[in-house]
Amino acid sequence: MFVDEVLDGVNFKSTWKKERYINDRETQTTALLVSDEAVQSYKTVDEAVQTDEEPKRKLRLAEDTSGQLANFLRRTEPYIIKQLTNNLRSRAFDGYDVDLEDDSTSVTSLHTLTYPSLQDKFQVTSLSWNSTGSVIGASYGQQEHEDWCTHRSVMCTWNLDRTGIVADKPDSKIEVDSCLMYIAFHPKNPAIVAGGSFNGEVLLWDLSREDDMLIATSGLGQDSHQEPVTKVYWITDAKGKKIYLVSASGDGKIIQWKIDRKAQKLLPKEGFMVMTQSLPRQMKVKGVRGDREIGVTCLSYHSEDRETFIVGSETGVIFKCSMYSQGPPAGSHIVSSIPLRSPVTFTYNPHHGPVYAVECSPFHRNAFVSASMDQCIRLYSLLQAQPVLTIEPGEGYVHSATWSPVKATVIAATTQSGNLLIYDLKQGKTVPVHNIPASSNKEPVYACQFNPQQTHLLATGDGKGRVQIFKLSSKLQQVSGKETEFLGNLVNVTAE
Amino acid sequence: MSEVEETIKRIQSHKGVSGIIIVNADGIPIRTTLDNSTTVQYSGLIHQLAAKAKSTVRDLDPQNDLTFLRIRSKKHEIMVAPDKEYLLIVIQSPNEV
Numbered sequence A: 001m002f003v004d005e006v007l008d009g010v011n012f013k014s015t016w017k018k019e020r021y022i023n024d025r026e027t028q029t030t031a032l033l034v035s036d037e038a039v040q041s042y043k044t045v046d047e048a049v050q051t052d053e054e055p056k057r058k059l060r061l062a063e064d065t066s067g068q069l070a071n072f073l074r075r076t077e078p079y080i081i082k083q084l085t086n087n088l089r090s091r092a093f094d095g096y097d098v099d100l101e102d103d104s105t106s107v108t109s110l111h112t113l114t115y116p117s118l119q120d121k122f123q124v125t126s127l128s129w130n131s132t133g134s135v136i137g138a139s140y141g142q143q144e145h146e147d148w149c150t151h152r153s154v155m156c157t158w159n160l161d162r163t164g165i166v167a168d169k170p171d172s173k174i175e176v177d178s179c180l181m182y183i184a185f186h187p188k189n190p191a192i193v194a195g196g197s198f199n200g201e202v203l204l205w206d207l208s209r210e211d212d213m214l215i216a217t218s219g220l221g222q223d224s225h226q227e228p229v230t231k232v233y234w235i236t237d238a239k240g241k242k243i244y245l246v247s248a249s250g251d252g253k254i255i256q257w258k259i260d261r262k263a264q265k266l267l268p269k270e271g272f273m274v275m276t277q278s279l280p281r282q283m284k285v286k287g288v289r290g291d292r293e294i295g296v297t298c299l300s301y302h303s304e305d306r307e308t309f310i311v312g313s314e315t316g317v318i319f320k321c322s323m324y325s326q327g328p329p330a331g332s333h334i335v336s337s338i339p340l341r342s343p344v345t346f347t348y349n350p351h352h353g354p355v356y357a358v359e360c361s362p363f364h365r366n367a368f369v370s371a372s373m374d375q376c377i378r379l380y381s382l383l384q385a386q387p388v389l390t391i392e393p394g395e396g397y398v399h400s401a402t403w404s405p406v407k408a409t410v411i412a413a414t415t416q417s418g419n420l421l422i423y424d425l426k427q428g429k430t431v432p433v434h435n436i437p438a439s440s441n442k443e444p445v446y447a448c449q450f451n452p453q454q455t456h457l458l459a460t461g462d463g464k465g466r467v468q469i470f471k472l473s474s475k476l477q478q479v480s481g482k483e484t485e486f487l488g489n490l491v492n493v494t495a496e
Numbered sequence B: 001m002s003e004v005e006e007t008i009k010r011i012q013s014h015k016g017v018s019g020i021i022i023v024n025a026d027g028i029p030i031r032t033t034l035d036n037s038t039t040v041q042y043s044g045l046i047h048q049l050a051a052k053a054k055s056t057v058r059d060l061d062p063q064n065d066l067t068f069l070r071i072r073s074k075k076h077e078i079m080v081a082p083d084k085e086y087l088l089i090v091i092q093s094p095n096e097v
Helices: A069-089 A483-492 B003-012 B036-060
Strands: A108-113 A123-129 A135-141 A153-159 A172-176 A180-185 A192-197 A202-206 A214-217 A229-236 A243-249 A253-260 A265-273 A296-301 A308-313 A318-322 A344-347 A355-360 A367-372 A377-381 A387-391 A398-403 A410-415 A419-424 A434-437 A445-450 A457-462 A467-471 B017-024 B029-032 B069-072 B077-082 B086-092
Touching (some): A069 B003, A069 B017, A069 B086, A108 A153, A123 A445, A123 A457, A135 A180, A135 A467, A153 A192, A192 A229, A192 A243, A202 A243, A202 A253, A229 A296, A243 A296, A253 A296, A308 A355, A377 A410, A377 A483, A398 A445, A419 A445, B003 B017, B029 B036, B036 B069, B036 B077, B036 B086
Parallel strands (some): A123 A180, A214 A265, A296 A355, A355 A398
Antiparallel strands (some): A108 A467, A123 A135, A135 A153, A153 A172, A180 A192, A202 A214, A229 A243, A253 A265, A296 A308, A318 A344, A367 A377, A410 A419, A419 A434, A445 A457, A457 A467, B017 B029, B017 B086, B069 B077, B077 B086
16 A cells, blocks of 8 residues: 655756866976075184283483584574574564454354243343353343242253254253252363352252253252352362362352262352451441341452452442451351351452452453443452453443453453443453344343353353354454453553 | 583573474484473474475575574464584564563
């Protein structure tokens, strides 16, 4: 009945799928040529070379072999002596100045450096060139303060030797929490700068450090100044080896500091106090005790005699002081950890207003120049109270005056009317040889400094925070050798 | 002291004289009042210059000869007295009286 049956499967051919056909094929490339090659690197050998230190050749004078030296000298000596005496008396070369280099007769402005984020509110309070003469530093502050200084100001430096100098981007900026009144670069180390601030602090920075550049500060205690610091100065001691920092301030104190690097503090080493008892008689006010302090506005150390220094004060009086003077001590109302005494040894005829700048001549040991708010520049001899020469430029207050480091008779001064005046005493004692506007909009120019290394440069800073670098004419740098003599004659004249 | 030393001292003490060097015919200093490096510099350079000056004078006129050479610079005057065997160099600063 039921039977198993197997049915064949049913095949459908796909309508879309095609069958693939496979064929075998062979190919062959041409024969490949193969060859073997060997390469080897160089053999290295170490070799050392060293130069020997050439022994310093001692000058060995040759022996006189011919024995005729005495005769030779006998023959030539009278002739030489005659020529030597003729030279001393000769006036043949007196007016003769050969100008072999590029003759530029004018003073031109090379750069105008600004720091835009100060927004023109700050003035340049001081300028300083570093020891190599390639960096100019400017300190900023405001001249008018009503009470305690709450400004945040900066110190900017520009390196003028760099090729890509950008006029409004300083190379380094150090922020300070009050107005900086004065800065001074170290005379030997191009990275160290000292600064004095409005609240009496003396600060020391090292520009070569990457992070915090402040390396020492005097702090704000009783040992530091109680009034704005008006000047900081580096002095070399008598043997010329050690370099000290001295600061002067409106509280009458002149302090010599010792730097304690580890504690990062400046410790007072020696101090002086300028007091009212040193004033000339006609300026003394009745009823004021003799030991009241007089504000010091500027000071300058003598170029040869390391102990003498000249101090200019707010009263207009200029004092000659000595580091070793045994003057009367400061009054008992002054509290200080080091004994303070009066350094004054001599008083000069005063200006009629605060003295803004004094500077001792680097060439002649008896000359110094002073600039004051009474609108005149005076040339004094160290030895007499009356000034030797008074120059009145008629341009308002004279904010600074400085000697040229190369030519003994050149003085540069800056005025309230915004002009830079350059006087050459040999060419005219009342009229400046150059009178150049050093600021825009007749802003007063507060600082000017010659570059001691690159002697053709002069920097000025004005009331809007602009620093201008001037290139001096070649006449101002040519030294004929007679200038020191001229200055000496000028200063030796006793006033009638 | 010998005559040579006395003469040198006399010239050296004259007003304005900074130094004296006596150089022999080979250009080597035999007496000097200056320091070593300066002496070596001066003797080498001045010896050459004096030889050149002498040859210039002789070339211009063979009968002529150099008697004295003076070089005046901004800061000093160098006086050179030539001779067959020696050269006397005196440096004077006439401005610093």
